[in-house]
Amino acid sequence: NKKAFIFDLDGVIVDTAKYHFLAWQKIAAQLGIEFTPEHNEQLKGVSRVRSLDIILELGKIKASQEDKDKWLIQKNEDYLSYLVDMNQNEILPGVLPILEFIKEKNQLIALGSASKNARPILEKTGILNLFDAIVDGNDVTNAKPDPEVFLRAAHLLQSKNENSLVFEDSVAGIQAANSANMISIGIGDEKILHEAKYIFKDFTFIDEAFIESLIN
Numbered sequence: 001n002k003k004a005f006i007f008d009l010d011g012v013i014v015d016t017a018k019y020h021f022l023a024w025q026k027i028a029a030q031l032g033i034e035f036t037p038e039h040n041e042q043l044k045g046v047s048r049v050r051s052l053d054i055i056l057e058l059g060k061i062k063a064s065q066e067d068k069d070k071w072l073i074q075k076n077e078d079y080l081s082y083l084v085d086m087n088q089n090e091i092l093p094g095v096l097p098i099l100e101f102i103k104e105k106n107q108l109i110a111l112g113s114a115s116k117n118a119r120p121i122l123e124k125t126g127i128l129n130l131f132d133a134i135v136d137g138n139d140v141t142n143a144k145p146d147p148e149v150f151l152r153a154a155h156l157l158q159s160k161n162e163n164s165l166v167f168e169d170s171v172a173g174i175q176a177a178n179s180a181n182m183i184s185i186g187i188g189d190e191k192i193l194h195e196a197k198y199i200f201k202d203f204t205f206i207d208e209a210f211i212e213s214l215i216n
């Protein structure tokens with residue numbers, strides 16, 4: 001009776017959240033919109049298209065589809081420029097030993113990310129082979145907090161929702177996991193992620209005993 005461990009990508013496995021922020025900040029600055037780290041919390045786990053809409057709403061700007069498409073391309077090109085030299089060093093502290101421990105225990109691992117850039121990131125960081133299933137922004141139509149991404153991951157692993165665990169750094173992702181009846185594990189600030197069943201500041205606070213308690 002295996003458990004399905006579903007991992008978000010940005011902000012959980014790798015610290016790409018900071019690159020998303022830098023790239024969006026450039027777009028916002030260009031449009032004269034103030035965009036702070038607090039505003040950025042609303043964008044975590046949210047699709048690229050929806051993220052731009054949130055920023056435009058912040059600045060009360062109405063834009064043509066043509067302009068939006070241009071900014072979306074610009075944002076992604078800028079974001080990808082930060083990933084060019086990405087390697088295993090960008091995996092967040094404590095993540096790799098936990099992934100390896102879950103494998104050692106013969107449990108299942110999936111990715112559940114909103115990002116369309118997920119696969120190249122897993123390749124560059126050298127951990128693609130640890131995943132039994134990958135669901136990313138190319139596979140889903142409904143963004144978090146809709147649970148589609150996690151439901152698909154559990155389905156691919158043939159795991160029941162209640163036997164699935166989700167590691168997430170975003171409020172939208174925690175809500176998605178909860179509404180799918182999965183066990184939500186927040187990674188980050190407990191004030192922001194208070195809806196999660198468990199919360200850890202980062203993976204260095206998660207030990208093997210905790211993972212074992214989830215398996216049994």
Ligand code: B16
Nearest residue numbers: 009010044045048113114115116117
């Ligand atoms: P992309 P996650 C999400 O990834 C990010 O948290 C979010 O900030 C980003 O806008 C979204 O992916 C889309 O990413 O532009 O690369 O397709 O946290 O769900 O792994």
Ligand code: MG
Nearest residue numbers: 008010011169
């Ligand atoms: Mg995330």
